[in-house]
Amino acid sequence: MVTIKDVAKATGVAPSTVSRVIADNPRISPDTKERVRKAMKELGYHPNINARNLAVSSTKAIGVIMPSSADKALQNPFFPEILRGIGSVTHSMQYSMTLSSGVTEEEIFNEVERMVYGSYVDGIILLYSKLDDRITNFLHEKNFPFVMVGKPYENATEITHVDNDNYTAGKEITDHLIQMGHQNIAFIGGSKELFVTLDREAGYEAALCDAGLDVYDEYRIHTEFLKSGGREAVERLLSLKEMPTGLVVSDDLISLGVLSMLEESGVSVPSDISLVSFNNVYLSEITRPALTTVDIQIHELGAQSAKVLIEQTVDKSVAAKRIIVPHKIIYRNSISEKGAL
Amino acid sequence: MVTIKDVAKATGVAPSTVSRVIADNPRISPDTKERVRKAMKELGYHPNINARNLAVSSTKAIGVIMPSSADKALQNPFFPEILRGIGSVTHSMQYSMTLSSGVTEEEIFNEVERMVYGSYVDGIILLYSKLDDRITNFLHEKNFPFVMVGKPYENATEITHVDNDNYTAGKEITDHLIQMGHQNIAFIGGSKELFVTLDREAGYEAALCDAGLDVYDEYRIHTEFLKSGGREAVERLLSLKEMPTGLVVSDDLISLGVLSMLEESGVSVPSDISLVSFNNVYLSEITRPALTTVDIQIHELGAQSAKVLIEQTVDKSVAAKRIIVPHKIIYRNSISEKGAL
DNA sequence: CTGTTAGCGCTTTCAT
DNA sequence: ATGAAAGCGCTAACAG
Numbered sequence A, B: 001m002v003t004i005k006d007v008a009k010a011t012g013v014a015p016s017t018v019s020r021v022i023a024d025n026p027r028i029s030p031d032t033k034e035r036v037r038k039a040m041k042e043l044g045y046h047p048n049i050n051a052r053n054l055a056v057s058s059t060k061a062i063g064v065i066m067p068s069s070a071d072k073a074l075q076n077p078f079f080p081e082i083l084r085g086i087g088s089v090t091h092s093m094q095y096s097m098t099l100s101s102g103v104t105e106e107e108i109f110n111e112v113e114r115m116v117y118g119s120y121v122d123g124i125i126l127l128y129s130k131l132d133d134r135i136t137n138f139l140h141e142k143n144f145p146f147v148m149v150g151k152p153y154e155n156a157t158e159i160t161h162v163d164n165d166n167y168t169a170g171k172e173i174t175d176h177l178i179q180m181g182h183q184n185i186a187f188i189g190g191s192k193e194l195f196v197t198l199d200r201e202a203g204y205e206a207a208l209c210d211a212g213l214d215v216y217d218e219y220r221i222h223t224e225f226l227k228s229g230g231r232e233a234v235e236r237l238l239s240l241k242e243m244p245t246g247l248v249v250s251d252d253l254i255s256l257g258v259l260s261m262l263e264e265s266g267v268s269v270p271s272d273i274s275l276v277s278f279n280n281v282y283l284s285e286i287t288r289p290a291l292t293t294v295d296i297q298i299h300e301l302g303a304q305s306a307k308v309l310i311e312q313t314v315d316k317s318v319a320a321k322r323i324i325v326p327h328k329i330i331y332r333n334s335i336s337e338k339g340a341l
Numbered sequence C: 001c002t003g004t005t006a007g008c009g010c011t012t013t014c015a016t
Numbered sequence D: 001a002t003g004a005a006a007g008c009g010c011t012a013a014c015a016g
Helices: A004-011 A015-022 A030-043 A049-056 A078-092 A105-117 A134-142 A166-179 A195-210 A226-238 A252-264 A298-314 B004-011 B015-022 B030-043 B049-056 B078-092 B105-117 B134-142 B166-179 B195-210 B226-238 B252-264 B298-314
Strands: A061-065 A096-099 A123-126 A146-149 A161-164 A185-189 A220-222 A246-249 A274-279 A292-295 A322-325 A328-330 B061-065 B096-099 B123-126 B146-149 B161-164 B185-189 B220-222 B246-249 B274-279 B292-295 B322-325 B328-330
Touching: A004 A015, A004 A030, A015 A030, A049 B049, A061 A078, A061 A105, A061 A298, A078 A096, A078 A298, A078 B078, A105 A123, A105 A134, A123 A134, A123 A298, A134 A146, A146 A298, A161 A166, A161 A298, A166 A185, A166 A195, A166 A246, A166 A274, A166 A292, A166 A328, A185 A195, A185 A226, A185 A252, A220 A226, A226 A252, A246 A252, A252 A274, A298 A322, B004 B015, B004 B030, B015 B030, B061 B078, B061 B105, B061 B298, B078 B096, B078 B298, B105 B123, B105 B134, B123 B134, B123 B298, B134 B146, B146 B298, B161 B166, B161 B298, B166 B185, B166 B195, B166 B246, B166 B274, B166 B292, B166 B328, B185 B195, B185 B226, B185 B252, B220 B226, B226 B252, B246 B252, B252 B274, B298 B322
Parallel strands: A061 A096, A061 A123, A123 A146, A146 A161, A161 A322, A185 A220, A185 A246, A246 A274, A274 A292, B061 B096, B061 B123, B123 B146, B146 B161, B161 B322, B185 B220, B185 B246, B246 B274, B274 B292
Antiparallel strands: A096 B096, A292 A328, B292 B328
């Protein structure tokens, strides 16, 4: 391995000088810089990151933590997409990113501990928000730089987070359904433990209220992702005395399952029932019908979190922030006008 | 930060002893081990990974490189799934994993260079196989430990890789279609640059030949993922004088697009046309109809690569290997019997 | 069984 | 503008 010493020797300067050249220190003469750089190139010198990390006690690396149900969760295109968003900024700032790989909460907690105590990373991005979460609490207590994607359950003013305005998004998309003449609108959401679900549901509710429509408890269904989840939700729906004509589904992936089961049950979308959802993952344009959905700009969510986290790691004194990434409804064809009836 | 010295002082032993306790060195008396461990716990000691890495010049980290078209590619559930597979073993062996984040080939190449020269990682997993690939060549020349998922174009005997038997898989699934009475069978594949496509296509061809069926060039279509790709392929298909009754599609994600376009064109699957594909990603059971597809055990593909890579990094002398992960046809309902006609 | 010592490669005062 | 030297936290001979 070519070290700084080799370069120094080859150039006839001291190691410290070489180090300064690497840092592009202004008080090194252009001439020596030139010579040192030439030698580095010739010898094929590359800095050893561990030595550097050790000396400056910083790593230029950030850790990305997936939710503990990672096996299922990772199936949601949301995650690859947000990873890309994070990657785009870590890459441009020459940071590297380390992914959590644990499955159980316990495993992940241990990984986080190692990351923090072992100086693996300078900061952490949490890809979920959970009530009373051990990892969140740990990071918060230790005062370790981290940002959360989503809304924190506690200490929201002290925890930097980047989120959408899911309440408003839920309201707007439900409004749209109402504008199209629908009055019986049901909500199908993911886990009630997740703030996203709650926020979107609250928006749905508010839209109904504002329009003077009743909110029925049987019209609010909570379920899992994928096929099984879709089945369950659709069965519940079909068993209702009065079938809704509109459906607000809190995640495109759930919509997929719902769509599939609906078709199996002979209910056609959008002619029998209209459906809208959230996220605008790439799948939502391939489904039949293509989904009208809220684009939450997943990539941007990731990019913003990485950006603010890095800011935070370089200057630990900056105050906690909330960053809201704007959303936008994407109109496709999973809705039909109800006015005609 | 609590260091090894603090623990040493607190216990009244030498730092090296503490180090040995960490390594669980057998020649330390159980008694001192006990005391040292107690002190570590009390002081809240955690080893500094960078110092350790520097001292032993190894990192217990592996780099995972995505293909350069990562933006699109990452959308394929194949990637999250293989990441999970990799993660399951890195996690169990206490390794960490660093993801590439570049988009262009140039960017990724630079990342790889940094990983290798900067001692970021002990080994690298390449999640693609490309002809005349700069990164592959670099790694191969440098003799840096790496494994490839898929089949190398060159130096296959010198490059450890883990792959499926895509040829046989293609043959078997095509055979199945033939058994079901189909004679006009087309192939829709992804990029011809990819070995997977080529292998599966070769298997398709072999099955036709073995059955004494003709192989038409117009029956072999190459396309992109997702909607646009599906459209194009289906248009080509519909423009044929003789429409095939069977379709072998080289990737579930492509099937999704094809399915969607087929339905739009009023062609029904499986009654008008039967379709089979590859990968068995979770989507394939949500589509309508659910896909008969070859399960290539993506998770296992990832796990095996991580496993063999780690073996290779600890003992650089082990010979290059080829590991074939078995496949299995998953029967669902995108096929109908053609015999009746 | 344990302590001493010398690095690993880089950065960073402190001199000059 | 540059060099000398100490030190980041840990490991690994080498002694004993």
